Structures are given as C-alpha cells and as structure tokens.
Amino acid sequence: MGKLVEQIESLGYHFQEGKQLLSVAAQQGFTEIRQLLVRSMDGQTIVVKQDDSLMLFPGGIAFSKGVLDVSLADGVRTTCAEIYRDYYNLDENGYSMLLYNYSGRTKQYLDAEKQRIGLTDYKDGLPEGFFAVGHYDELGYGVAEMDIGRYADGRYVAQSALGVTEDEHVLRMHFSHLPSRQDVMDALVIRKLERDFKLGRHREVFHCGACGETRHWLDIPGDIHQKLRLRLQRRCGCDAEATT
Numbered sequence: 001m002g003k004l005v006e007q008i009e010s011l012g013y014h015f016q017e018g019k020q021l022l023s024v025a026a027q028q029g030f031t032e033i034r035q036l037l038v039r040s041m042d043g044q045t046i047v048v049k050q051d052d053s054l055m056l057f058p059g060g061i062a063f064s065k066g067v068l069d070v071s072l073a074d075g076v077r078t079t080c081a082e083i084y085r086d087y088y089n090l091d092e093n094g095y096s097m098l099l100y101n102y103s104g105r106t107k108q109y110l111d112a113e114k115q116r117i118g119l120t121d122y123k124d125g126l127p128e129g130f131f132a133v134g135h136y137d138e139l140g141y142g143v144a145e146m147d148i149g150r151y152a153d154g155r156y157v158a159q160s161a162l163g164v165t166e167d168e169h170v171l172r173m174h175f176s177h178l179p180s181r182q183d184v185m186d187a188l189v190i191r192k193l194e195r196d197f198k199l200g201r202h203r204e205v206f207h208c209g210a211c212g213e214t215r216h217w218l219d220i221p222g223d224i225h226q227k228l229r230l231r232l233q234r235r236c237g238c239d240a241e242a243t244t
C-alpha cells in the first residue's frame with residue numbers, strides 16, 4: 001500500500017477487498033488482485049472500477065500522523081486504476097494486466113503500432129456529421145466499409161457506414177492524419193486484438209500446433225495481421241507454409 005491510499009484513508013475513507021479479479025506476476029511470485037471497495041465516513045460504499053475512469057474523494061478535515069493536513073482540504077482526485085496500482089504496488093506489467101488483460105510487452109507493441117499509423121483513439125457511439133473525403137470498403141474484421149474525413153476541431157476520422165436507423169452506434173477511429181486504407185485496416189486489427197484480449201477470447205501465450213512449443217504471439221514473425229492470423233491458427237511460424 002502506498003502514499004495515495006494513505007492520503008485517501010487520512011480523509012476518513014476505508015478500503016475493503018471484494019471478489020478476486022486476477023493474479024499477476026510480481027517480483028516474488030504472484031500478486032492476487034481483489035476488487036476494491038471504498039467506504040466513506042457516512043457509510044456510503046463505492047466499487048473502485050477496473051478501468052482508468054476518474055474518481056474524486058471529497059476532502060474535509062484531514063489528519064496526517066495526528067497533524068492537521070490542509071493540503072488535502074480539496075480532497076483527492078485520481079483514477080480507479082491508480083488506486084489499484086498504489087494499493088497492490090503494481091509494476092507496469094501488473095498495471096497493464098489489470099486494465100487491459102494483456103502484459104506490458106503486448107501493451108508496448110500495440111502502442112508502437114498505434115503511433116506508427118497515427119491512431120489516437122477509437123470508440124463506438126452515435127455517428128458524427130462530417131463531409132467524407134474518401135471511402136474504403138471490403139476492410140474485414142467485422143467492418144465492411146468506412147468513410148474518412150475531418151472534424152472541425154482538426155482530428156481525422158474513419159467512421160463505419162451508418163446503420164439502418166439514425167440512433168444506431170457506429171465505430172469511429174481518430175487519427176493524427178488522413179488515414180490510408182492500410183492505416184484503417186491496421187487500426188481495425190489493433191482494435192480486434194485489444195477486445196479479444198480484454199474479453200479473454202485468446203491469450204498471449206499458446207502452444208504451437210505444429211512444433212508443440214510454448215510461444216508468445218509477438219514471437220510470431222511478420223506484421224500485425226500475420227501475427228494475428230497465425231495466432232488464431234495456433235501456429236508460431238515454424239511451419240514455413242503457414243507463413244506464406
């Protein structure tokens with residue numbers, strides 16, 4: 001337990017552990033991460049979510065080691081994930097596992113891929129109005145076609161085709177430049193990988209069906225599309241035919 005949890009507790013909040021969420025590799029063995037619940041002095045209990053949403057602990061009179069601490073009068077503003085990081089003393093790998101359900105190694109790779117293609121974020125939501133300057137179809141990964149364009153605030157966007165009804169959600173992916181067809185396809189595979197890992201559809205490490213070795217999906221040669229394709233076939237790339 002670190003300084004952040006200590007500060008919050010000095011405001012009169014009390015932490016409790018709930019159901020088990022996951023166990024992550026630590027310096028020595030494993031750390032069991034249980035859900036955290038926090039109770040205020042007047043008896044309200046809030047679950048600390050397993051994401052990076054913001055959380056405010058309203059302040060008041062705080063005592064730190066018996067001394068009035070005015071620095072906490074405004075309360076503590078932090079994210080749910082930071083509370084878990086501090087409470088369980090998580091390293092970058094543990095933090096990544098908690099938030100995304102994949103390791104720091106995969107996080108680094110996916111972040112680098114996003115940077116390479118200029119992908120800043122993506123979300124499902126109501127469509128935004130913009131004048132399309134291009135259109136890509138037959139994209140794959142569950143998305144047939146997307147319009148590309150630019151918002152008034154300068155961001156570039158690729159948005160999936162509008163649904164049958166007006167209030168249907170669409171996929172919007174934001175870029176730092178006008179995305180090429182390849183950029184959009186790469187962004188779609190990144191999104192698929194992030195969702196699949198998060199939902200536990202497949203794991204990073206697997207047994208190769210050809211050589212029987214235990215492999216990490218990032219050990220598979222080739223670009224991100226080939227890595228995913230072979231991972232889904234449970235092939236590590238040792239089989240030359242599978243890689244062509």
Ligand SMILES: [Zn+2]
Nearest residue numbers: 208211236238
């Ligand atoms: Zn193999």
